[in-house]
Amino acid sequence: MREPVVVSGAILSVAGLSAGYVGEDVIYDIGFEVDEGEAVTIIGSNGAGKSTLFRAIMSMLTPSAGTVRFDGSDITGLATHRIARLGLAYVPAERHLFPQMSVTENLLLGAFPDRPDPAIQDSVFDVFPRLAERKTQDAGTLSGGEQQMLAVGRALMSKPSLLLLDEPTTGLAPLLAAEAYKALARLRDDGLTLVVAEQQVPLALELASRGYVIDHGRFGLSGPSEELAGNPEVQRAYLGVA
Ligand SMILES: Nc1ncnc2c1ncn2[C@@H]1O[C@H](COP(=O)(O)OP(=O)(O)OP(=O)(O)O)[C@@H](O)[C@H]1O
Ligand SMILES: [Mg+2]
Structure with missing residues (x-):
């Protein structure tokens, strides 16, 4: 009998991804999936590896291990402009x-x-x-x-069918950051799939239904946004709760 073909519902699927600079990894064994229409956040402090993860997904860095699948295709190592053509868009923190x-x-x-x-x-x-x-x-x-x-x-x-946003509130005063997130919520409500890397954790957890915490290049805690917001470790490290 034939093996049933397992079709993952995920539009983005990252498995065992490691990448870095000048031969040294700074993100290790990252795995996560995003379903179509979901808003997911990746939270982490300065230097945790958020931008590196996005660069590796977009093939701006060559991963040392792991795979990235988007919309049913293996896009690991595909040229960045070809990834963009498939509907995966990236907004770097620097905006360019x-x-x-x-x-x-x-x-x-x-x-x-x-x-x-x-x-x-x-x-x-x-x-x-x-x-x-x-x-x-x-x-x-x-x-x-x-x-x-x-x-x-x-x-x-x-x-795009999926937008990777790297710290969309960089350099924004709190009111403007909140305004930026209102616009993102509208895009989410219109059905766009969003993956947002953030240090502005309250805004990100409000936008996203789920989140992952990245620390020193590794994924740790993850779960529904309400759960993360209520987690004492997250509260201490990212929400300024003593
Ligand atoms: N071009 C580079 N060359 C060498 N090391 C780098 C380079 N870019 C980032 N790094 C290092 O990789 C690690 C992860 O950095 P990364 O920029 O991915 O973190 P981040 O989570 O995006 O931080 P931030 O919130 O400050 O943007 C850091 O130790 C950083 O110093
Ligand atoms: Mg960054």
Whole structure:
């Protein structure tokens, strides 16, 4: 009798992933899965390995071990632009906007090499009305919060099915951070799958239904957001509870 084919419902599946720099791993044996439509957070402090994990998923770093599967295909080691074409978009903490180009021009580049979809562009302006008010303004003159909106908006232009967001609140004052998360909640409610790396743990746990804690390059605690928020270890390390 044939073995039944096990079809995982996960859109992103990471197994045994290790990666690092100049031959030395800084993340070790990372495994997790994300289902379509889920919002998941990866929480960890400075240097824990969040950005390295995202870079390894996106093949910006070559993993020393492990596999990454996305939407049914093994994407381990695939060129970054090909991964993006499959619908996995990445918004780095550094944002990498083109400062001397306008808001609209930055958005249009997000669709490259496809023709920009005006309906998607409209939906970006709908989620981020501040960008709509500043269409012709140079990206370099936007406030930090607006630049973050533009970085997310540009990623949306590629019509991703999953968005990896690295610390979307970097450099944002608390009110703007909360505003950024409101927009992310809206994207989540529209059915976009989100994986958010964060140090702003309360916001991240509110957005996500589940989370993983990364510490010194290894996954430790994980579980539903309410459980993590109530965990004394998480409270001590990430929520400022004495
Ligand atoms: N380009 C690099 N070359 C060498 N080591 C690096 C490089 N980038 C990061 N590291 C090291 O890898 C480890 C994990 O860093 P990483 O940037 O992934 O952490 P992070 O969780 O994203 O931290 P942060 O919250 O500060 O962004 C750290 O020890 C860091 O010093
Ligand atoms: Mg980082």
